[in-house]
Amino acid sequence: MKRIVITGLGIVSSIGNNSEQVLASLQEGTSGISFAEDYKELGFRSHVRGAIDINLDDFIERKVKRFMGDGAAFNYIAMQQAITDAGLEENEVSNVRTGLI
Known part of the structure; x- marks a missing residue:
């Protein structure tokens, strides 16, 4: 069995945009979860969603964000938070033994 070590945490979700907000x-x-009027107007069977309230421009440079969808951008922000939380440096993140789940 291979060992893994979780050293940092990052999260962007509908209940918070970092670990402290989510915990609270x-x-x-x-x-x-909230009602989504536009889902109703579009005829979706479900009219609720877990919308993420975050301004991506505050966290990601325009050049970097240019080819990202929202999901990729949320993951990018969570990854940055996890790296900071873990206290990792650039060379450690680039290591082949470093992963993101």
Whole structure:
């Protein structure tokens, strides 16, 4: 069995955009699910969603974000948070033994 070590955490979700916000939302029982009027107008069977409230321009340079969809951008921000949380340096992140889950 191979060993893994989780050294950092990053999260962007409908209940918070970092680990502190998510923890607070979980402790308070806050739901990130809300009614989506546009889903109803489009005829979707479900009219609820877990929308993420974050300004991507505050976290990602325009040149970097240019070819990213929203999902990739959310993952990019979470990855940056995890790297910072882990205290990793550039050379450690580039190591073949470093991964992201």
